[in-house]
Amino acid sequence: MTRTPPIWRGVRMRETEAGADPDAPPRPLTLPAAWDDRAAAALAALAPGAGRTTLSRAADAWIRPVASRAREAGDPALADRLHALLLHRRAAPTLPVWTGDGEAAPGFVLNLPAFLDGATGFDVPAYIEAIRTAATALQLGDPTATRFAIGFTDLDGLLAAIGLDYDSPAARDVAASLAALLRATADLALVGDQPDLLSRLPNWPGPPARCALPTLAETAGVARHRALQGATGAFSTAIAAPGPADALLGAETGGIAPAFSPVGADGLLTRAGHARLAARGLRPEEALARVLLGESLLEPPGLSAHQAMHDAVAPYMHAMPARPVLGMAPAAPPLRRELPARRRGYTQKAAVGGHRIYIRTGEYSDGTLGELHVSLPRESPALRGMMDSVAGAVSLGLQHGVPLQEYVAAFTLTRFGPAGIVEGDSDIGHATSLLDYVFRHLSVNYLGRCDAPEGIPEPARPDPMPLLPMDMPAQKRVRRGGLRLVS
Numbered sequence: 001m002t003r004t005p006p007i008w009r010g011v012r013m014r015e016t017e018a019g020a021d022p023d024a025p026p027r028p029l030t031l032p033a034a035w036d037d038r039a040a041a042a043l044a045a046l047a048p049g050a051g052r053t054t055l056s057r058a059a060d061a062w063i064r065p066v067a068s069r070a071r072e073a074g075d076p077a078l079a080d081r082l083h084a085l086l087l088h089r090r091a092a093p094t095l096p097v098w099t100g101d102g103e104a105a106p107g108f109v110l111n112l113p114a115f116l117d118g119a120t121g122f123d124v125p126a127y128i129e130a131i132r133t134a135a136t137a138l139q140l141g142d143p144t145a146t147r148f149a150i151g152f153t154d155l156d157g158l159l160a161a162i163g164l165d166y167d168s169p170a171a172r173d174v175a176a177s178l179a180a181l182l183r184a185t186a187d188l189a190l191v192g193d194q195p196d197l198l199s200r201l202p203n204w205p206g207p208p209a210r211c212a213l214p215t216l217a218e219t220a221g222v223a224r225h226r227a228l229q230g231a232t233g234a235f236s237t238a239i240a241a242p243g244p245a246d247a248l249l250g251a252e253t254g255g256i257a258p259a260f261s262p263v264g265a266d267g268l269l270t271r272a273g274h275a276r277l278a279a280r281g282l283r284p285e286e287a288l289a290r291v292l293l294g295e296s297l298l299e300p301p302g303l304s305a306h307q308a309m310h311d312a313v314a315p316y317m318h319a320m321p322a323r324p325v326l327g328m329a330p331a332a333p334p335l336r337r338e339l340p341a342r343r344r345g346y347t348q349k350a351a352v353g354g355h356r357i358y359i360r361t362g363e364y365s366d367g368t369l370g371e372l373h374v375s376l377p378r379e380s381p382a383l384r385g386m387m388d389s390v391a392g393a394v395s396l397g398l399q400h401g402v403p404l405q406e407y408v409a410a411f412t413l414t415r416f417g418p419a420g421i422v423e424g425d426s427d428i429g430h431a432t433s434l435l436d437y438v439f440r441h442l443s444v445n446y447l448g449r450c451d452a453p454e455g456i457p458e459p460a461r462p463d464p465m466p467l468l469p470m471d472m473p474a475q476k477r478v479r480r481g482g483l484r485l486v487s
Helices: 037-046 055-072 078-087 095-099 124-141 155-161 169-191 216-227 244-248 271-279 284-292 303-316 381-399 404-411 434-446
Strands: 013-018 027-032 091-093 107-111 147-153 235-237 347-352 355-363 369-375 420-423
Touching (some): 013 037, 027 037, 027 055, 124 147, 124 216, 155 169, 169 303, 369 434, 381 404, 404 434
Parallel strands (some): 147 235
Antiparallel strands (some): 013 027
């Protein structure tokens, strides 16, 4: 039985179930109580197998063999450093390290906001030590590897926490200094400090002379000078697309990308959003009041800002994502038109082919439709859930500017059961499906249109003859024994 590493003892944990994706079966997991469900799903994706696991034991599975080699090399504390990086959410290995995939380049992700200290600011020595620890672990984990992918994530979260706008020269200087220090430290850890005047390493550019984080740029410059004296090169650094390791660490943005919205998937203001409001001396309540008065706050960075950040970091990295271009990622998501807190609307009760349905609407102050709920009280849970999802997706689309007539054109005359005569709605006599009825009804009441053609009921057809499978095995002659009566 695997023992819990000492550093995890005393940490308050919680048990939950999560799958690597919505379609994957959930597995029992144990992880720190403060870590959210997104981290749980990431652990389910990273930890090999499908049964019960804990974060500490899943981590120990890849740390233990590395630590054994480290002890032989005279570094008995490597395991403790690796567990500490993960526990404090400062760094985690990428998927190939967890799964033992020898085909992909092993990598590590450093979570930049986790190196901030409230009293002293960004902890440059801890950042350097984390890079060295990651590089050492990767090299010991796969001594034959020639390519590694050590990178960082949630740059925008760090910039927000120190009060810098993403689209500013000061922010790009910080990013360039972080990238330069990452490359120099990783190269030195993988290759070693081997002075050679005939170095074969490429002469990559120096970092900025100074930046907003004290000592960072100066330290990066010294490290670069030492790294350029190495006798051999190493492919050590990469900014990669966000993966489960980023989610495990709690990163809100991947790599060097900006946050395209101050609101997270849970509908709440992100940590970066809170930090940017605090940097402007605003509490969330004050910010809400100013937004309601029409003022624009927390405008997301545009495409040009993302491109400028890419150009600032790329010279220092061995691998980067493609430079963002128009259409590759939204520079700013469509603005959502929020519904009033108290909204008008109505509830329509009807039946389609004998199946009861309730339509409830929510309206903007000008009477236009902004929200839709559809209830099927007597249908199966699967059908109720699907209709809830469709109504929710339509509501989001309406609030982001999709015209109602687009939905009417897409969903009217869709054919699937239940269907038939409509009762309780004098404007519509027949519907070819529940969706057909819902959007025909909305077309009448919000678009003033009664010209949508009603579907013709399909005639009842007799059940077809059952078809025999084409690959039925040939029947074997069976010798049957007869019954014989005896007296």
